[in-house]
Amino acid sequence: MANGETKLPTELWAQCWSRSSPRNLRGLTLVCRYFRTVCQPLLFQNLEIQAPDPEDVDRTNWMYFARRIHRSTLRFAHISGSAHVSSVRSIGFSGRFDFGSLVEMHPAIVNIHRVEEMYLTLLHSFLDTLGNYQNLRSLRLTQLTLDTQVRDALVSLGRLESLELITCDIVVRSGFSLPLQEFKVIRWWAIVDDEVTSSPLNIVSPEALRALTLVGHRNCGAVLSALIGHQELCPNLTTLSIELWDPFAVAFLAFLESCPQLEKLEILKSSLSGPLGTRLPLAAIPRLQSFKGPRLLAAFFVSGRPVSTVELLGGSGFKDENKPTTKDIVRDLEDIGHASPGASSFTIAAGVPDALGIITATSSQWPDLRRLCLLLKVTPPTRRFWDPDASDLDIDEEGEDRYPDEDESLDERSLHLSDDDSLDFPSFGYPDIRLPPDPDEGPLCTFDNLISGHMYTIYGKVSPPPAPSTAPASQAPNSLRDLISSICADLATFPPALEYLHLSQSRPVYSSSQSLDAEDGHRLVLALERQLPALRELELSDRTWWRYRDTWTEWASGTKIASLITSAE
Template identity: 25%
Template structure:
């Protein structure tokens, strides 16, 4: 019986007991991946086991809060799983809020500085540094407002001691020449900057860093009057993925002498549609395949149009449904993800522009493979789902994360629409007992979801004969159940949560 203070989780107890037998003799992992029983026992057998490399791949999919349980299973697992606990580190802990009436600037107290120094010494120690893959330097306040300049300089000086570092996230730090020199020496593929600024004289004329993925978390109001750091980190010859929440990035893209021919994924705020540099910036990114627009408080009119020669290889769009046709028309549209809940009638009007109801727009009925959208209504209208079935016969994946439906509503919906013979993946949200504002134990909520699947299974197979994967979302904490259908027997098996 486990002691009361044990951190093990019942969900993994059976797996760990079985894994202990497969991987260890007294907790020692077999170097050959096998364990042999020897001696006079006539039942001596040889057990094939998983090599250490595969166990590491398994552990990478376990949440961090459960990894401690893995390390306590046996000595073999402890050696394999412990480094994953420090794969992502943060040099600055979250600063506790001061008591009411106490005036104190976060980050200036000696106690907080001591905590940062202790964390840095631990993470950069020889025993830990090799495990670090992602490092986050996040000051609780902008560096101009807290006494942390020498502390941050010390952390930057220690970054080269992380030999396996792959990504760096910076927040509220100054981009000084010394720190930029350190970043250039690191040669990292991924960097993220959140409200990090520098002097115009320090950034002017500096060559861009060869980054493959860059994230800029700035608002236009925060960067107004500041030197834009974007040109320093955008390399036309290396950049593959760009995430930005500011329109200032458009200036850097549009003014580049060399096109960004490696850029494949572009994520921008919705305000970019109203910028005079937007089309020019997109024209410098001819190979972009995936574009996403953040939904913001301000969006331009839905009559935005994209010239035919811009983004000729675009395959995927994520954002408000109003602009889906503007980006995907006359292109081989394969994926459409609506990120903002919308009214069914408004969504149907936008989809009509994709499947060629309007003569001026070419249809995407034979190319769209994946469609996802949330609705603001209390149900999914059968005419809307029927239109999707008819308009997109090659659709293979459909996800409707909202609204939540009961088993009877799902059955009625599926029985009212024509069959779709190409769909293989379906995601729906089901309505549980939590709709009565009750807290339902996770095990009972999962059982309710499984019961709902049993009630609608026949209707699912009738409407979607080629269905292979079904996922039901439930609860307010993002829980889900996943079923997979065997291609030989046609039976569904629950494969995960």
């Protein structure tokens, strides 16, 4: 290229290529010196390093993982000590607490300890250079120990906006006070010799915080105690995701009164012994617009607030709750509807036993609903278990299954590493390139002069409107296909202004008789059009249909259905 590349601002060129793969960016750097200047910083914006799971390492691949870890170590050392360190905006480092178990797991591999040693070198190299990334905006740490070294590095990152700690051992609980916009503390399982959880966890300051996620009750109360101890409001907090437990329920309600701008509340898990109270103080979360959580807690939090989005998760929110019936769920929906009559989006993310009854109850509580998502509870067929006699499994004397032992001969191979070879180590993980349909498979349909109600595939197959189906009024749907038949038989009543509908099953499909095809979508689209003229999007299990003017289009296949209703657009 000559001077044509300079006609556009450098920032615009960088934005055009910001989503390109590393492979494409490397190719662009070879076009000309100007493109190299623009694209090379993009190669270093996002760094992602993940230690292999010890369960995945064996005699067939341990040398591969060793070379991969060595390459990551060299890459970190190269970037952290060069001018490219200023280009890094996001880092994700996934470590492993149990990486030292490799030697015990594979005693027959003589040099397996080299993999552990190289991982420790990578870990120390990352921790020693973390403070060099002064333009870092987002940091995600998994299974690492937060000690004074990590704390000092985090404090030195003046532009850090987002910090995510996943199952980390936090041994230093003060001295941070990071001005973060987003903070996540997630713990999926307990750590041996865990720290005392009653002490406050002072990592984030409340002034700039916009989004807070607390998963795992060991640190939920500690973070809340620290924020409440500031004696200051969280003036910018708009999103809160939390697991709710009895030990810090009172502190949680007090914390909500310090969040005047909170708009989205997610209670991801709850195990309370009793109700939180009769009413949430009006001073708490007055601007709440979205609630996600257990069904028996919804009315308490949304009452008297301008909530437009309600999503109910599985479980009631309380301990020892009996399995709800359709009558129980309908009663709970009435309570939520009275507490938040203005909701425009409603989702039940837990399987419901009677889909038709829930749809009717939802329509009566929110007649102006625009968005509805429903998960149908399906009773799976009898599963066939694997026959050990027909497999390569052995049965020991106690009747337990075990796989044949790994080759127990010694693996005495030596590992020789070269820095130059490691830097040329081939990369992996690039997405597959999607090619257009093969022309030999059939003629592509141009979709001209579509006939109302007909379905057209990209290969020219045309299907007329399916014949009307009927279903007994007393028959309760026990699969998504049964529910479709009931809807096509006009047994379901939806909110008339509905624009988006999502129907799916709660369990994976076990047989081809339960799987859905294009014909199911065809008859459902036409049936819903007659009842819901405002419907614009239908998500049916893993198929999504969009309506634009007089045509419905299925996103994945390109199949189209000509609408029965002529648009005025």
